[in-house]
Amino acid sequence: MAIQTVGILSPGDMGGAIAAVLNKNGMRTVAALNDRSPRTKQLAAAAKIENVGSLQNLVVESDLVLSVLVPSAATPAAKQVAEAIKQVGKNILYADCNAIAPDRVKAIEPIIQAAGGQFIDASIIGPPPRVPNRTRIYASGKPAGELEKLRTYGLDIRVIDDEIGKASGLKMCYAALTKGLTAIATELLIAAHRLDLDEVLQQELSTSQKNLLDLLHHSIPSMAPKAHRWVGEMEEIAATFGAVGLTERTFEGAADIYRFVKETSLGKEKPEERNSDRLLADIIAQLSDDNL
Incomplete structure (x- = not known):
């Protein structure tokens, strides 16, 4: 047609x-x-x-x-x-x-x-x-x-x-890696902040995981205004993995992190309102402090 x-x-x-x-x-x-x-x-x-x-x-x-x-x-x-x-x-x-x-x-x-x-x-x-x-x-x-x-x-x-379901299954597997990784990184960086280990962890990541750290400098700042949407996406990934006999808990936890972020001042911004000049360290500190 x-x-x-x-x-x-x-x-x-x-x-x-x-x-x-x-x-x-x-x-x-x-x-x-x-x-x-x-x-x-x-x-x-x-x-x-x-x-x-x-x-x-x-x-x-x-x-x-x-x-x-x-x-x-x-x-x-x-x-x-x-x-x-x-x-x-x-x-x-x-x-x-x-x-x-x-x-x-x-x-x-x-x-x-x-x-x-x-x-x-x-x-x-x-x-x-x-x-x-x-x-x-x-x-x-x-x-x-x-x-x-x-x-x-x-x-x-x-x-x-x-076959219906193949395209969506691909999305679930891909997003499990990208947005799942962002959720894990956000949680561990907030934990490091609350343990007063920000600088030491950053130095170690700069030495041993530079490519990953560079990725996080891009992915976490742009994530915050979209966290409210990603809660549901993590729940869908959990359901997808559960349907094929895998644990749902990994991505139920990722959904919890995005719920955490969406309630912060950064999470309540619109994507077009986001200040792209914010440093990752400042973003993590604000996410942490907003939820204390």
């Missing part, structure tokens, strides 16, 4: 950046912004996303809907879109791009299909695609080849399988 308009659920930091790439390369994007926050409307306007008002209008206007939400919103959003598909009577593509467990994706697929839509399992690996060649979108499911058409419009789409 021809894809001329892409609906974005929702035009936040990631969804807005994806839409901006599509728009820059000639694809029309739309969003349903009725009752959305001023910040979401501002992000949509900055990305040049057209506001069509209601979700029903979004389904009418779209050939493809990209669901880019916090994990907890994935199923409710799919149900809302499915209802709109029924009301409109239009066969559209629905790509779930959320960081959720394969079993959850498999449970969402029939919701969309029963309404008359086609379902694609997709996962985003990398930051919001503001810089070329840093973000990949993996896709699986029988209609996944349709999503690959967005390569023409600037997105790096990679179809890996025709």
Whole structure:
């Protein structure tokens, strides 16, 4: 099928950046912004996303809907879109791009299909695609080849399988390493701060783990405003690993760390408000002191 308009659920930091790439390369994007926050409307306007008002209008206007939400919103959003598909009577593509467990994706697929839509399992690996060649979108499911058409419009789409759950499983394994490592590092650095071992640990890491320390200088500062989203992602990873007979506790603990961070002043900032000049040591001290 021809894809001329892409609906974005929702035009936040990631969804807005994806839409901006599509728009820059000639694809029309739309969003349903009725009752959305001023910040979401501002992000949509900055990305040049057209506001069509209601979700029903979004389904009418779209050939493809990209669901880019916090994990907890994935199923409710799919149900809302499915209802709109029924009301409109239009066969559209629905790509779930959320960081959720394969079993959850498999449970969402029939919701969309029963309404008359086609379902694609997709996962985003990398930051919001503001810089070329840093973000990949993996896709699986029988209609996944349709999503690959967005390569023409600037997105790096990679179809890996025709089975629903494969793309989401890949995301869970990848994020377990990247965001799991960030959670472990955040906890141990706060522990070192409270033990008054900051400088000694930094010196040792500079000597024996320089590449890792360089990574943490980048990953931890940018994590804090997103910690509230990563709680659910860690819970989804725990569920994924539990479903294949592994312990869930590792990533339940990582979720606890992100709950800890989201309640701090840094965790309550918006990504666009973050001061990129803050030093890692100062960030760790503030995270620690805010939760004493």
